[in-house]
Amino acid sequence: xxxxxxxxxxxxxxxxxxxxxxxxxxxxxxxxxxxxxxxxxxxxxxxxxxxxxxxxxxxxxxxxxxxxxxxxxxxxxxxxxxxxxxxxxxxxxxxxxxxxxxxxxxxxxxxxxxxxxxxxxxxxxxxxxxxxxxxxxxxxxxxxxxxxxxxxxxxxxxxxxxxxxxxxxxxxxxxxxxxxxxxxxxxxxxxxxxxxxxxxxxxxxxxxxxxxxxxxxxxxxxxxxxxxxxxxxxxxxxxxxxxxxxxxxxxxxxxxxxxxxxxxxxxxxxxxxxxxxxxxxxxxxxxxxxxxxxxxxxxxxxxxxxxxxxxxxxxxxxxxxxxxxxxxxxxxxxxxxxxxxxxxxxxxxxxxxxxxxxxxxxxxxxxxxxxxxxxxxxxxxxxxxxxxxxxxxxxxxxxxxxxxxxxxxxxxxxxxxxxxxxxxxxxxxxxxxxxxxxxxxxxxxxxxxxxxxxxxxxxxxxxxxxxxxxxxxxxxxxxxxxxxxxxxxxxxxxxxxxxxxxxxxxxxxxxxxxxxxxxxxxxxxxxxxxxxxxxxxxxxxxxxxxxxxxxxxxxxxxxxxxxxxx
Numbered sequence: 001x002x003x004x005x006x007x008x009x010x011x012x013x014x015x016x017x018x019x020x021x022x023x024x025x026x027x028x029x030x031x032x033x034x035x036x037x038x039x040x041x042x043x044x045x046x047x048x049x050x051x052x053x054x055x056x057x058x059x060x061x062x063x064x065x066x067x068x069x070x071x072x073x074x075x076x077x078x079x080x081x082x083x084x085x086x087x088x089x090x091x092x093x094x095x096x097x098x099x100x101x102x103x104x105x106x107x108x109x110x111x112x113x114x115x116x117x118x119x120x121x122x123x124x125x126x127x128x129x130x131x132x133x134x135x136x137x138x139x140x141x142x143x144x145x146x147x148x149x150x151x152x153x154x155x156x157x158x159x160x161x162x163x164x165x166x167x168x169x170x171x172x173x174x175x176x177x178x179x180x181x182x183x184x185x186x187x188x189x190x191x192x193x194x195x196x197x198x199x200x201x202x203x204x205x206x207x208x209x210x211x212x213x214x215x216x217x218x219x220x221x222x223x224x225x226x227x228x229x230x231x232x233x234x235x236x237x238x239x240x241x242x243x244x245x246x247x248x249x250x251x252x253x254x255x256x257x258x259x260x261x262x263x264x265x266x267x268x269x270x271x272x273x274x275x276x277x278x279x280x281x282x283x284x285x286x287x288x289x290x291x292x293x294x295x296x297x298x299x300x301x302x303x304x305x306x307x308x309x310x311x312x313x314x315x316x317x318x319x320x321x322x323x324x325x326x327x328x329x330x331x332x333x334x335x336x337x338x339x340x341x342x343x344x345x346x347x348x349x350x351x352x353x354x355x356x357x358x359x360x361x362x363x364x365x366x367x368x369x370x371x372x373x374x375x376x377x378x379x380x381x382x383x384x385x386x387x388x389x390x391x392x393x394x395x396x397x398x399x400x401x402x403x404x405x406x407x408x409x410x411x412x413x414x415x416x417x418x419x420x421x422x423x424x425x426x427x428x429x430x431x432x433x434x435x436x437x438x439x440x441x442x443x444x445x446x447x448x449x450x451x452x453x454x455x456x457x458x459x460x461x462x463x464x465x466x467x468x469x470x471x472x473x474x475x476x477x478x479x480x481x482x483x484x485x486x487x488x489x490x491x492x493x494x495x496x497x498x499x500x501x502x503x504x505x506x507x508x509x510x511x512x513x514x515x516x517x518x519x520x521x522x523x524x525x526x527x528x529x530x531x532x533x534x535x536x537x538x539x540x541x542x543x544x545x546x547x548x549x550x551x552x553x554x555x556x557x558x559x560x561x562x563x564x565x566x
Contacts, residue, residue: 018308018335020372022352023386027364028075029068033379034060038110038142038162039300039320039357041091041434042375042382046070046362047103048123051474053362053438055373057382061088061111073365081125087112091144091434095155098177099407108141108159108434118177133178139166143250145430147200147209148173148406148459149186150231155406155429156182158211160195164220168195168213187232193220199251199431200411201262203240204282207461207519209411214248214266221245222266229524241283244274250433254304255424256313257339262426267299267317267433293342297321297329301359301433305370309393309444311423312336316372318356318433331356331374354379362438368395368472370442375435394471396451399440400427403479404460404547404562411459414441416469417452445471461519461549463560480562492554500564503541507552509534515553518563520546540565 024030040058047054052070059065064086068075087109094103102119109115116132117125129136143160150156154173161168167190171179183190194216200209204226211233213223221243225233237243242264252265261278268274272294276284288294298320304313315334323330330352334342354376361370364386374383396416400409414425425441445451451469456477458464464482469475493510507513512534518527526543529536538550543565552559 017390018333019388019390020307020385021388022383024381024384027073027384027386028077029055029382029384031057031059031066031382032063033354033376033382034063035378036060036088039355039377039433040089040375041143041301041358041432041436042360042373043092043094043436044360044362044371044373044438045094045103045436046439047094047105049101049103052366053364053440055362055384056092056094057375058089058092058107058358058434060377062086065089065092065107070364080123082117083127090142091430091436093144093146093157093430093436095146095157095429096407097155097173098175099154099402101407106144106157108144110140110142110162111138113138114141114144114159128177131178133174133180134171135169135181139163142195143197143430143434145198145200145211145428146408147211147411147429149200149209149211149227149233151208151459153402153404153406153460155408155410157430158198158200158213160198160213161192162194162196162216163192164194165192167192168198185231187234188225189223189235193223195220196248197250197433199253199264199428201253201264201426202411202413203262203264203278203284205261207459209459212242212251212253212264214251216247216249218245218247222248239282241285242276244286246271246274248274249300250302252302252304252432253426253428254313255426256304256315256336258421258423260422260424265293265302265304265315267295267302269298269300269320272296273299273302273317291340291342292344293317293334295319295329295332296327299329300357301374301435303359303361303372303432303437305361305372306442306444307333307335307370307387308389308391309369309395309446310391311421311444311446312339315342316359316361318359318374320355320357322353322355323351324353330354352383354383356383358433358435360432360435360437363397363440363442366474368397368442370438392447394445394447394449396443396445396454396469396471397440397474398425398443398454398456399474399476400456401476401478402458402460404462405458405479408439409456409458409479413457415455415457416443416445417455418445418448418450419452440474460562461551461560462562463551463558465557492557492559494552494559496550496561496563499561500566501540502566503539505538505540505550505563507536507538509552509554511554513552514555517551517553518543519549519551
């Protein structure tokens, strides 16, 4: 079945036209979507690192996981050596657990336990569940979200368990392909909360990753775990105003209003969705009614995307209605039409009578316009909404590779600026409802052709910045790569030596150094000074051996360097 979507928006005059086309069959994807209790997720992620976003689909009990390799914009079914592939799978994560450059595979299930497969290279998979240190219990596992809560450079995982008595699980990555159950040492709550999904989020911009948890049923308020910076958490849902009691399904994190603070969109069944706008003071306010994104039907997955590359983020929401009974929606496309308003167009996906659950975004053909893949149940196929928007708007895509931080670059803030107007993206892995978006972050930049700068702040504290970046390209950024090649480095003339250092590090620059701050890899400030000079020294005599991040502030910029104390 094929649908063409023409969505028109007017602000006094016609200003934009967004066009999607349901193209799953046309692009080679054919899956019979059987009924699954509470649905399945979907992944739109380049699992083989060839530069094209592939699609991985979780399915009903008795059906296999489907792997669709992207070959020049078309998809071909691929068989991977995954044993016991007919469970009722919920979430599928492609994640580099050992920082070797290959994406490993993690699968949750609500009836057969979780499974972990190591990628041995060339997509040869080897199951390591039994040796990973993870529990082998058949708990009702749902969402899995990955982040580096202790800033050791390896991705940990928070797993949501939908049970009133069994608590959620936090596994600490030991860096050797094994994991340790960290609930007690991290200070997590010991009750069961009927949790569906979670997301790692730095809500207070302090450089470490907090965790927000979506809980089902009104008796279970949502949770916000604040990272204390020492490997422990404190639950602050009440303090932050995020302890809403609803039938929460999923968590979507993004800075949709570009104020530099991460916001949270939460789907709900069957009442209004929640849009928590970050107030920048450690609290949030629900603005879903004001922004007109309440959905007002049974909703599941949600994702922010700039569909027409006009510089603002739109919102797509999947729902459990079949779309034939007004006002109950099967899905909704919310166009961002002003800084404080979205517009719902019920014809965004006409003829969409499927029950929608997980959704994710990627770019099928690398044309810079994002597509949406949606997993359905009781339907002849999934949906792949091909973005055929015909505008002259330009774009930029950014792909990260961590070195000191985790290889996937998860937990990084990406900032771009055009004529002083900034946009932000935050990198997650395992988000929405049981899904995973592309690892390549996409920015719409309108008619502009040059971005003033692209800045990445990694979890390690290292900051990379690139100036005068051309549009309509994918910018691959390796952590620390701008520290020696940035044009601005020549202007400030910064040099630092020796490195590694025993006791004294020397810093010389052409510009006055305002301040120097030294952080450990947990993001904790261990030393600071304010030399206000172009030549200075740091006395490290009393510091322990290890790797540190030195943040050097000039009057008009910041530079971060990696320092080894020996």
